Amino acid sequence: GGPVGPSPRRPPLGPNSRGAMTADGSPSDVGGPLTEEDCEKLLDAVDACSGEKDMEAAGFDPLTVGFANKVCGAVKNGQRLVIKRYTDLVFLRLTPESVGAVDVLAGQSGAGPRVFHSSVRGLVMERLPGETLGEPNMHNGDFELLDLVAVALADFHRLPVPEVCQGEPMLWRTIDKMMEVVRKNPELVPEGMPGLDAIDAAIGGARAALERHCPKVVLGHGDFKPSNVIRDGGRVTLIDFELGGPNYRGFDLMKVFRTALPASEDCLRHFLRTYARQAGEDGAASEEVLEGLAVETRRFEPLTWLEAAVFFLTLPLFKASESQRWRDLAVDRWNKFEETKHLLAKRPAENGCRREPGP
Secondary structure, three states: OOOOOOOOOOOOOOOOOOOOEOOOOOEOOOOOOOOHHHHHHHHHHHHOOOOHHHHHHOOOEEOOOOOOEEEEEEEEOOEEEEEEEEOHHHHHOOOOOOOOHHHHHHHHHOOOOOEEEEOOOEEEEEOOOOEEOOHHHHOOOOHHHHHHHHHHHHHHHOOOOOHHHOOOOHHHHHHHHHHHHHHHOHHHOOOOOOOHHHHHHHHHHHHHHHHOOOOOEEEEOOOOOHHHEEEEOOEEEEOOOOOOEEEEHHHHHHHHHOOOOOOOHHHHHHHHHHHHHHOOOOOOOOHHHHHHHHHHHHHOHHHHHHHHHHHHHHHHHOOHHHHHHHHHHHHHHHHHHHHHHHHHHOOOOOOOOOOOOOO
């Protein structure tokens, strides 16, 4: 059961491809369509926009309005671009030196869009053709699409972790950083959630329960929901690697299949079988390996809810106008964590950890 072959994505970039960035994050020394000054001016212009109407008036195409960034499309020097201007919220979970590093690596490898500019202020990257996926795409029996996404994710997981991102899994790193904020602002904890000590205990218990299973750590995406996959005909490309770094592969696998819609077990198992083959898992074709990977994937459902609950706890500090919405979401995600945390206890490793080192 070797890899099933490369995913038909945009070919990887060489170390000095036109308009790309080199491995150390510096601009290519080959003349590209954009200069550093061009990119900084674009970030300035986006920064000056307070909302979608301002963006449109400035000639930008507002894209998804995420929790942490201003994101829009533009055309400059004939190049279709996506401009992502970070807000302070991005540094709630990341260190300044690591932000953007995985986006650059993904662009170089062909796993993601080419990055023309990366700094602590934001990213300027190519705008890819195609459409983003939604939750139904992962459950409606489109096995050809599932193969494309599984191969793309497995290939990404095999990339090396950038040096600036090395350390403990991003799941715990980001939860710890967010909980530091909550501890300094205990009033953030709403009715319907336990007190700080109980939240801390639940986090510690979840981590201890997970580590008993020796979960595999790879270069993880960190926010691998279907909307972070773009399909263009027979090609798929991953996007939005902001939370990328060393992380559990099961976290990505669970997040892309988690849904409030009717879920398809057949689709999940087909996806995991293709993923295992592409990842080079020993015995990838066996039912035993497939079942083990399915159990590993489901084990991360409560952790996807836990991470989201802690994130929403902090949001009133950054987006106070919607504080009640964030409190309601924090309580909802916490309840989902409580409802699913029993999955962490299933099938512990029997013979101790034999963790393979991540890339």
